[in-house]
Amino acid sequence: MVMLKAENLHKSYGSLHVLKGISLTVNRGEIVSILGSSGAGKSTLLHILGTLDKPSSGRVWLNGQDVFQLSSSALASFRNKHIGFVFQFHYLLPEFTALENVCIPGWIAGEKKHVVEDRARSLLNMMGLGDRLHHRPARLSGGEQQRVAVARALINQPDLVLADEPTGNLDSAHALELHQLFQELKKQLQQTFVIVTHNEALARLSDRQLLIQDGQLIAHHDHQLSV
Numbered sequence: 067m068v069m070l071k072a073e074n075l076h077k078s079y080g081s082l083h084v085l086k087g088i089s090l091t092v093n094r095g096e097i098v099s100i101l102g103s104s105g106a107g108k109s110t111l112l113h114i115l116g117t118l119d120k121p122s123s124g125r126v127w128l129n130g131q132d133v134f135q136l137s138s139s140a141l142a143s144f145r146n147k148h149i150g151f152v153f154q155f156h157y158l159l160p161e162f163t164a165l166e167n168v169c170i171p172g173w174i175a176g177e178k179k180h181v182v183e184d185r186a187r188s189l190l191n192m193m194g195l196g197d198r199l200h201h202r203p204a205r206l207s208g209g210e211q212q213r214v215a216v217a218r219a220l221i222n223q224p225d226l227v228l229a230d231e232p233t234g235n236l237d238s239a240h241a242l243e244l245h246q247l248f249q250e251l252k253k254q255l256q257q258t259f260v261i262v263t264h265n266e267a268l269a270r271l272s273d274r275q276l277l278i279q280d281g282q283l284i285a286h287h288d289h290q291l292s293v
Contacts, residue, residue: 069094075124084110086281095256099269102278108262116228150219150227154234156211158203165199168217189217209240229261
């Protein structure tokens with residue numbers, strides 16, 4: 067079942083034409099990696115798919131909703147409910163505990179405090195962080211911080227998680243652990259991921275790889291997973 071569809075996306079910043087007519091689909095429960103050199107347009111594409119930026123032309127549908135037809139306030143609400151984000155830099159708030167950092171998007175969405183906290187505890191336990199609930203980010207390792215960020219991305223039970231270089235600040239062992247975690251979340255939650263990465267070895271753990279070159283989608287490869 068197609069969850070995400072992008073059609074003929076173009077994006078320009080002044081005279082710089084970054085995306086040049088990209089179309090793609092992502093199915094529910096699929097892990098798709100986007101590869102390409104720096105400046106190829108990977109992050110720009112991800113930000114548009116996540117509604118953080120608007121295309122110069124083209125359309126994006128998530129669960130059949132033409133997202134850029136929504137008003138700014140409706141789009142912000144839609145994004146918070148349906149899309150989770152994981153970035154290279156974790157963007158955890160240093161004054162809050164791991165549990166509180168994970169809860170914040172749920173509280174913003176207006177859910178009951180205890181419901182959000184229960185779900186956050188469950189997610190952090192799933193991440194192997196059950197004994198780190200009340201640690202602030204400074205007391206967590208880089209890998210632990212990134213797993214907190216993944217739990218935060220999942221707190222509103224989004225349809226789609228977008229990850230922009232999520233292993234960029236991790237060593238190879240922690241990077242592999244994170245990609246294996248994505249696989250487990252796919253199995254347990256039927257979670258859908260689109261991941262921008264430079265790491266070709268880790269991208270091969272995905273269901274599909276999309277290669278972007280000079281703002282165009284030039285190839286994609288299906289991979290049979292062995293995990």
